[in-house]
Amino acid sequence: MNNVIIIGSGPAGLTAAITCAQKGLEVYVIDEYMKPGGRLLGQLYEQPDGTWWNGINESNKLFQQAVDLGIQFYLETAVFNIEKKDNRWKVYTDKETFQTTNLLLATGAAEAPVPIPGWTLPGVMSVGAAQVMTNVHRVKPGNRGIIIGINVLSSAIAMELKLAGVDIACLALPKNNQITHESAHPKKVLDSLLHVAHMAPSSFVKLGSKLMKNNFMKELGVTFFPRNGVKMWDIPIQLKKAVIEIYGEQEVAGVTIASISSKGEVIEGSEENIAVDFVCIAGGLYPLGELAALTGCPFHYIEELGGYVPLHNEQMETPVEGLFVAGNITGIEGAKVAAAQGRVAGLSIAERTGQHQLEEELKDAIKQVADTRKNAYIQFHPEVESGRRTVQMEWEEYWSKREQII
Amino acid sequence: MKLRVTNHPILGNPEKKKAVTFTFNDKQYTGYEDESLAAALLANEIRTLRHHEESGSPRGIYCNIGHCFECRVSINGKQGVRACLTPLKENMIVESHGKLPTPVRDWRSSDE
Numbered sequence: 001m002n003n004v005i006i007i008g009s010g011p012a013g014l015t016a017a018i019t020c021a022q023k024g025l026e027v028y029v030i031d032e033y034m035k036p037g038g039r040l041l042g043q044l045y046e047q048p049d050g051t052w053w054n055g056i057n058e059s060n061k062l063f064q065q066a067v068d069l070g071i072q073f074y075l076e077t078a079v080f081n082i083e084k085k086d087n088r089w090k091v092y093t094d095k096e097t098f099q100t101t102n103l104l105l106a107t108g109a110a111e112a113p114v115p116i117p118g119w120t121l122p123g124v125m126s127v128g129a130a131q132v133m134t135n136v137h138r139v140k141p142g143n144r145g146i147i148i149g150i151n152v153l154s155s156a157i158a159m160e161l162k163l164a165g166v167d168i169a170c171l172a173l174p175k176n177n178q179i180t181h182e183s184a185h186p187k188k189v190l191d192s193l194l195h196v197a198h199m200a201p202s203s204f205v206k207l208g209s210k211l212m213k214n215n216f217m218k219e220l221g222v223t224f225f226p227r228n229g230v231k232m233w234d235i236p237i238q239l240k241k242a243v244i245e246i247y248g249e250q251e252v253a254g255v256t257i258a259s260i261s262s263k264g265e266v267i268e269g270s271e272e273n274i275a276v277d278f279v280c281i282a283g284g285l286y287p288l289g290e291l292a293a294l295t296g297c298p299f300h301y302i303e304e305l306g307g308y309v310p311l312h313n314e315q316m317e318t319p320v321e322g323l324f325v326a327g328n329i330t331g332i333e334g335a336k337v338a339a340a341q342g343r344v345a346g347l348s349i350a351e352r353t354g355q356h357q358l359e360e361e362l363k364d365a366i367k368q369v370a371d372t373r374k375n376a377y378i379q380f381h382p383e384v385e386s387g388r389r390t391v392q393m394e395w396e397e398y399w400s401k402r403e404q405i406i
Numbered sequence: 407m408k409l410r411v412t413n414h415p416i417l418g419n420p421e422k423k424k425a426v427t428f429t430f431n432d433k434q435y436t437g438y439e440d441e442s443l444a445a446a447l448l449a450n451e452i453r454t455l456r457h458h459e460e461s462g463s464p465r466g467i468y469c470n471i472g473h474c475f476e477c478r479v480s481i482n483g484k485q486g487v488r489a490c491l492t493p494l495k496e497n498m499i500v501e502s503h504g505k506l507p508t509p510v511r512d513w514r515s516s517d518e
Contacts, residue, residue, distance in 0.1 A: 032472050034442065034493050039471075044416060052416050076491065078472075110473045122453035122466030129470030137445035138420040140409040164411045250464050251453050288473075 004349050005030065005091055005100040007079050007291060010038020011335040012327025012342035013106035014062040019346025021069035023355055028098060029071060030091070032078040035136070036063040038108050039328075040335045042131040044160050047377060056136065058335070082294055089322060102322050102349045105291050106342065109306065109328035112283035114149055114174045117245045119281060123252030127282040131157045134164045142278030146255055147171045148243045149282030150189050152380050157280070159233045169274050170236040172257055174281075175244045176264040185264045186239045242266065246279050255279060285332045285380065292329065295320045300394050304387025305331030306380065313395045314366050316345035324349055331387060332380040333373065340369040409449050428498040437494045444470060444477050444490040447500075455479055455489055455502060462505035478503065 004020050006013045009031035017027045035041060037059025045053050067073070074095070081092040082103065091098040111126040118124070123142065125133075127149070130141040144167040147154050158168050173189060231237065238257075244266060245256040259270035286307035289299065297320045298311045309330055312318050316326050326345035327338035344365045351358045373384065381387065412419060423438035430452060437446025444467045447455065454464040455477050468476040470490045477489040480501045489500075 032491055034440070034491065054416065056417070076493070078491075111469060120458075120463060120465060122455070122464050125467055126469045126474075129467060132470045133445060133448065134411060135417065137441055138411040138414070138417075139445045139449045140411055141448070142409070163416060164414055251466075 003028065003100050004102040004104065004353075005089065005098055006104045006106055007031075007091070008038060008106035008108055008327065008329075009033070009036040009063075009073070009075070010106060010108050010327055010338065011040045011058070011062070012108075012329075012338040012345070013038070013104070014059075014066055015339040015342030016104055016106060016324075016326055016346040016349070017066050017071050017342075018062065018069060019343050020349055021066065021071050023346070023350035023358075025350060025353060027066075027069075027071045028074060028100070029066070030074045030077050030079055030093060030098070032076065034076050035059070036066075036073065036075065039128070042128065042135045042160075043335060044135055044163070045156055045378075055335070062339075079291065082291055084295065084322075087321075102324065102352060104316075104324040104326060104345050104349065105289075105310075105329055106325070106327045106338075106345075107288045107291060107329050108338075109285040109332055110288045111281075112286050114281050114283040116148065116174055116243060116281070118247055118252075118255075119279075121246060121248050121252050122250070123248065123277060124246055124279045124281060127154045127157050127280040130166075130278070130280045131160060134161055134166065140164060140166050141280070142252075142276070143167060144169060144276050145278040145280060146243065146257075146274060146276050147280040147282055148174050148255075149280075149284070150237060150239065151282055151284050152378055153285065154280070154282030155232060155237075156378065157282075158235050162233055162235060168235045169276055170238050170241075171232075172238040173242040173260065173264070175242045175258075175266065176260070186260065186262050189239060243279075244271065247273075252277060252279055285328065287329045287331060289329050292318065292323070292325060295323055297323060298398065300391065302331065302387045302390050304381045304383040305391070309391065311394055311398060312391065314344070314369075314392065315348040315362065316341060317348055319395075319398060322352075330391075331384065333384060334376050334378050334380070336372050337369060337376060340365070340372045344369060409451065426494060426496040426498075428494060428496070428500060430500045431502055439495065440493040442490055443479070443481070443492040443494050443498070443500065446494045447489065457502065457504045459503065459506045 003026040006017050006029045009029050017029050020027045040055045040059050043055030047053050078094045083090050089100050089103045111128050133139050133141050146169045150171050241257050242260045243255045243257050254273050254275040256271050256273055259267045287309050289310050292310035297318045299308045301308050310325050312325050316324050324345045326341040347358050347362045426439045427436055435450045453466045456465050465476050468474045472491045478486045479489050481487045482499050
C-alpha cells in the first residue's frame, strides 16, 4: 500500500500531490479550508512581463490536474493531532482518522499579530484576511481602511485592495513597543521595503531603492523621507508616522496616528485622528509548524526564513522517518518556490516507496527550487538563501552528532 | 450589499451563485450558497460576531483563514464553529456567543 497523506492544499501540497500521483501513488489531501489553493487563492499581481498572476486561476489549474489524476480531497477537514503507531502515521481529523506510511506537512504560514491598543475591535483584521475577503470572497473589508505595518505582504495587498475599489488612507508603522520594535523602526522597515520598490511605479521609491544600497544612504533616506510620506500605487506610505491607537465604541471608528522620529519615537503633540471603518494589521508571516512539532521533529529558529522551521534537507525530508515538509512551513517564500519544493517532496516520497531511477529527476527538481528562488519577483526576506544554507548546516550537524552517539 | 466587489478590473465579475437566506441572532439575512459565513455576514455589514467570554468585549473576524478562532459562532446549535471556514447553507441558524459567568476572576482580584 503506497499511500501518502498531504496536509495542506496550497501550492506546495497540490504540486506534491500531483507529483506523487504521476508516480502512481495513492494520494489523500486534507485541508481545513473550503477551497483548495491555500494562500495562493488570494494572490493577484502584475508580473514583469505584463501578465497577471491570478491565484484563483493558478489554484484551479492545480486542483483540476490533481482531480484528473484521481487524488482524493478531504476539504473542510481539520487535523488536530498526528502520531506514529507501529510505523504508521495516524492523522486525527474532526471527521475521521486516517493512516499512512508517508506524511507530508504543507501547512504554510500564519500571520504574526501586532498588538496595538484597540486591536480586538471588530473591523480590525490581519492584512491577509482583507486579501482573502476581497479577492476570494469578493467582499470588501470596508470602505476606507488603514494598513498598520509596512512590509512586502502589506504593500502588495494594499495594491490589491485598491484594485477592488477599497480606499486605503495610508500604510503606517505600528507604535514602537517591546513587541513591535523591528517593525516600528523606520530604518529597518525602509531596508525591507527596498525589496518591493521594483514593483512600485513611484519614481521616488524606484530611484530611492537604487540610491540606498548602503546604511549611510538609508539613514539619510529616513531622515529626508518626506513627512507626508511617499506614494506607492497612489497610496501614501508613512514611514514617519505610527498608529498609536485604534478607537471605536463597539467597532472600528478610526485610528490615532502620530509623527515619529527616525528612531521610531513618538513626537508629542503630533497626534491626529483618521476616520476609517476597517484596519489591517500586517505583522508579517511565520511558518506554521505545530503539526511537525507533535512528531518530535527538531526545530531551529532562522530569522531569514520567518521563524521556527522543522529541520529538513534539500530533499524535503525531516529526521523523522516518513515525515516530509514543503512550502512555507520550511520558510517564508513565494508560491512558485513553494510549488517547486512540493515537486521535490513528491519525488522524495515516491523514491521512499521503492521507486527507482528518480535520482536525476530529483536533482533537477532541487535545482528548480534554487532557480525559482533566484528569479522570484517577490522576496520576503533579502537573505533567504543564507537562511536555507543554515538549515542545511543544521541538518549535517544533526546527523554527525547522531553518528557520534551511535 | 454595497461591500460586494462586482466589477473587478482583473478578476471580472464573480461567478453566479444561488442566493440563500439565513438568520444571525434571530434576524434574517441573504447571502450566497457555499460562500463563507464570515463573508456573508460582512457583506451584510455585520462585523461583531461574538462577545468575549470573560470581558464581554465585541469581537469579529481577524485572520479569516481558520488560525485565530476569533470568529467562532454557534451554527444550528453547535457551538464554537469558525465562521470563516463554514460554507453558508440555506436556512442556517447562526448565533453569537456572549459573556460567561467567570468566577475564576475572583481569586485574581483578591490576589492583587
